[in-house]
Amino acid sequence: MSAGKTRNEIIKAADQLIYLNGYEHTSFATIANVVKISRGNFYYHFKTKDQILNAVIEQRKTNTRSMIRQWEQQHTKPAERIKCYIKIILQNWPKIKQHGCPVGTLCNEMTKLSHPSQKQARGIFTIFRKWLRDQFRLLGHEEQADQLAMHVLSWSQGVATMASTFKAQQFAENEVDQMCRWLDELTTGKSI
Numbered sequence: 235m236s237a238g239k240t241r242n243e244i245i246k247a248a249d250q251l252i253y254l255n256g257y258e259h260t261s262f263a264t265i266a267n268v269v270k271i272s273r274g275n276f277y278y279h280f281k282t283k284d285q286i287l288n289a290v291i292e293q294r295k296t297n298t299r300s301m302i303r304q305w306e307q308q309h310t311k312p313a314e315r316i317k318c319y320i321k322i323i324l325q326n327w328p329k330i331k332q333h334g335c336p337v338g339t340l341c342n343e344m345t346k347l348s349h350p351s352q353k354q355a356r357g358i359f360t361i362f363r364k365w366l367r368d369q370f371r372l373l374g375h376e377e378q379a380d381q382l383a384m385h386v387l388s389w390s391q392g393v394a395t396m397a398s399t400f401k402a403q404q405f406a407e408n409e410v411d412q413m414c415r416w417l418d419e420l421t422t423g424k425s426i
């Protein structure tokens with residue numbers, strides 16, 4: 235396996251393990267076992283666990299930007315793009331049911347640990363926040379754009395947390411429908 239491919243495999247495995255087990259419970263040895271490389275080869279790519287975490291966060295940011303570009307290519311209307319974000323909960327339901335939102339759980343863990351990467355992890359939500367704000371501006375809600383973006387972020391995170399906690403897919407589906415109806419009312423100018 236080439237050095238670049240090995241590094242990518244390490245990041246991919248670390249991302250999955252951090253999501254499933256948390257950062258604190260993910261070790262070099264566990265990651266090395268999943269990738270099937272020696273500890274020496276592992277240390278060639280990453281000297282510290284924090285270096286791995288930073289690489290995972292950067293990969294998640296890259297993936298987030300790629301997903302957003304895909305939504306923009308698929309939909310010309312801002313409201314339809316926002317619905318793509320809202321519906322992530324259902325698209326990723328099997329994972330969310332077991333482990334919660336990958337971004338939310340990572341940010342929560344970094345906050346609990348007062349980890350230096352807390353701000354970097356929050357950057358994933360910041361990407362969504364800025365993008366949602368831009369979509370609300372395109373909908374004509376310039377003054378409220380950031381507030382609306384934060385509303386959608388917090389609503390969806392709350393739904394993900396409660397649906398995961400209670401293993402309640404129907405609740406998640408109902409809340410996603412309600413968020414979409416709220417957005418439709420906002421878009422058409424009806425009272426919110």
